[in-house]
Amino acid sequence: MTDLCDSAVFDGHNDVLLRLWRSGGPDAARRFIDGEEVGHIDLPRARKGNLAGGLCAIYVPSERVLDSDGNWPTPSRQEALEVTTAMAGLLVRIERESRGGLKLCRSAADIREAMNTGAFASVFHIEGVEAIGADLDLLYLLHNAGLRSIGPVWSRPNIFAFGVPFRFPSTPEIGPGLSAHGKALIRACNELKIMVDLSHMNDAGFWDIAKISDAPLVASHSNAHGICPHSRNVTDRQLDAIKDTGGLVGINFGVMFLNPTGERDLSLPLEQIVRHVDYIVDRIGIDHVALGSDFDGTTIPAAIRDAADLPKLTDVLAQGGYQGADLAKITHGNWIRVLERTWGA
Template sequence: MSDLQVDAVFDGHNDALLRIWHAGGPDAIRRFIEGDEIGHIDLPRARQGKLAGGLCAIYVPSERVLDSEGNWPTPSRQEALEITTAMAGILTRIERQSEGGLTICRKAADIRRAMAAGSFASVFHIEGVEAIGADLDLLYLLHAAGLRSLGPVWSRPNLFAFGVPFRFPSTPEIGPGLSAQGKALIRACNELKIMVDLSHMNDAGFWDIAKISDAPLVASHSNVHAICPHSRNVTDRQLDAIKDTGGLVGINFGVAFLNPTGERDTALPLEVMLRHIDYIVDRIGIDHVALGSDFDGTTIPAALRDASDLPKLVDVFKRGGYDGDDLAKITHGNWLRVLERTWGG
């Protein structure tokens, strides 16, 4: 049994830093700490919903202009560097100003301590590393500043890999695999014990990472392709590889990635998430599924307004037959196990 409450949630992905950065200024940080009822997460609503921590993503948005093939444009390195450092600064300022309300965690033991103390256990994560150059110097600097998880790409190409475009219905077999720089990035992440996130990788990139990495394979916020055939979702073959390495899939709350029709239908019942969880459990086991909400980064079911409503989702899991150790594994235990194995210590 977990030493934490079984319904305490550690979440694999949120975009709260992007929302705060868009709002701008120190007042946005204060509102996140004190509560603002905007978006999906602030610290009071996290406490209310027993959202005890998660991977806080730094994501550099694309311009809202698609290219001729319907793909998102890649930001310049200078733009990415400015926005990445700004969001990293926001996370650090929240930790300092929240007076124990949020803790940036560098080890699994830090997460356990923060969750037990009622401090939001935050992991510094980057989604799309356009700010990092081929020399990887910035990777080492960011690691020293607390970076412990990254996705080489968002759903657009960069120096390192080809992010899978958003397509439905579609397999993830779109585009080439890792570049030479991308392979060097994965080796450096293994050296530094930085978790590599596969959620926006295309199929070729997934298998390149599987060949190189010595860490558990993780898709932090993706769903089951066999249920919802979106290019962002994980295929059966990928699920099997994730199991073989002791990794996990974090269930994404986004309706477009849950719905078998691919529609952004906010009336989608929460039981659809249970279908995805059941499928993963039946195929690769209870140890390989967790949560990766994508709060503040996607359209979620109306029945789950924000982080404060997470107990509703936990109740759905309970009605679906998950309780005790199994429920604790889904809500937080599997994440803690995988991060501990990836980071060491």
């Protein structure tokens, strides 16, 4: 495409690399490029659904062993390093083998160019930086390799922060904030102009980052706690801070983060996504809400089977009153603006 339509989607979070890595095999890159009948995202379905790009997360899964409080165990640094480098290598292979189908973007200008030429605009993101040591040397190395966004934690503790456990109903006021290592990490991210994602931070960690960071506050795949009181969702006070810094919230399609009851109800209508958009727009304005699907990482409404069905959501947004420039802000414009401000390019 040469001109972006209002409904072209740049998405704040997906876990396609995790899905491809878990299924394994030497053809993992080709399965993304050529398409397959599993999961939510591959290149053919992205093109069909006008999904023009997004933050591609590297996440090291925990063993499914919970403690008495429902907390996930933290992987070792060695395990995290092996998985992180494997997924990063997979992303690079996809870029090479796709021959222009996917572009690893290091700047907002790269994103615009990719979207305007029909390439999938991919941003290298890490969700939970257990692979990085206290010396932060790997952070600098990965930045040189294209890393432009991190979530310091997933919903488990590491040397940098606590992470917010999955609880419903619950506030995010669970556990301590950043460690001394975590504060150094945030300062280094500001120095390198790496975006810091708050979606899995607890309340104390959120406010520690707000005090330290000079960049827009971003929750890439979270929803309004005022509608769905899940610990992973963003409170009104946090929303106000996000507005004050020029940041945004990417709406998560996960039914347990959308549903006021917290249930995994696949029949949840797409209007519930619009309800969260409305709440954030009413609270902090149209410039501070976007999409953060969590494709391939959570249970989404049956009405969106995969990325190919995104036009159903943009149609519902349009029916809800978000059209023209306002729709474009939600679908891609706000993300590009915030990334440009954060990265400086």
